[in-house]
Amino acid sequence: MDGNGTFYTSRSGCLVRILLLALAVTIGARLLPGVQVDSIWAILLTAVVISLLDNLVRPVLVVVTLPATALTLGLFLFVINALIILMSSAIVRGFHVDSFWSALLFSLVLTAVNYLLELPNRYIDRKELRPRDDHHNDDDEEFTPYEEIKD
Numbered sequence: 001m002d003g004n005g006t007f008y009t010s011r012s013g014c015l016v017r018i019l020l021l022a023l024a025v026t027i028g029a030r031l032l033p034g035v036q037v038d039s040i041w042a043i044l045l046t047a048v049v050i051s052l053l054d055n056l057v058r059p060v061l062v063v064v065t066l067p068a069t070a071l072t073l074g075l076f077l078f079v080i081n082a083l084i085i086l087m088s089s090a091i092v093r094g095f096h097v098d099s100f101w102s103a104l105l106f107s108l109v110l111t112a113v114n115y116l117l118e119l120p121n122r123y124i125d126r127k128e129l130r131p132r133d134d135h136h137n138d139d140d141e142e143f144t145p146y147e148e149i150k151d
Contacts, residue, residue, distance in 0.1 A: 022047035024113040025095075031109055034102025042094025049088045050110075058084060081107035 022043050029037040037043050061080045062069065069076040085103040089095050097103045 018044070018047050018051060020117045021051060021110075021114060024110050024117060025050070027113045028106050028109040032102060032106055034098035035106050036096045038094035038096075042092060046088055046092045046095040049091050050084060053084045053087055057087070078104060078107065081111070085110075 025037065025043050025046050029035045029043075037046065058080060061083065062077070065076055065080065069080075082100055082103040085097055085107050086100065089097040089103070097106060
């Protein structure tokens, strides 16, 4: 950590996120029967590919499918997540997803596990909030909110 924020905003943040995603992939593959991962290298490569697709392809898919997403009140984003998982399965040897429904469930498990794994980071190296200075006004140094305004 470089002191300028949390783990994820530090220089090693990308590596930490990939490792947490790899752990989430491992847990998801163990929980769901329709998802298989053959080796540790497949797990790491799957985490890298999912991360890349999430950052590069997902925004394009979100924009292209914006009407469907708006019509379904955001639920279509789950379909986009499942498509990202299916793309990852097609790219990475050693990572197999049986069906669209398995990919959809796997993306839900990934989201939940990833959230739980990132939860401690929310409390690490938090910047303390400074108290608001409501009495300081740059425009008029003599006016405070507690003074009466006289005509």
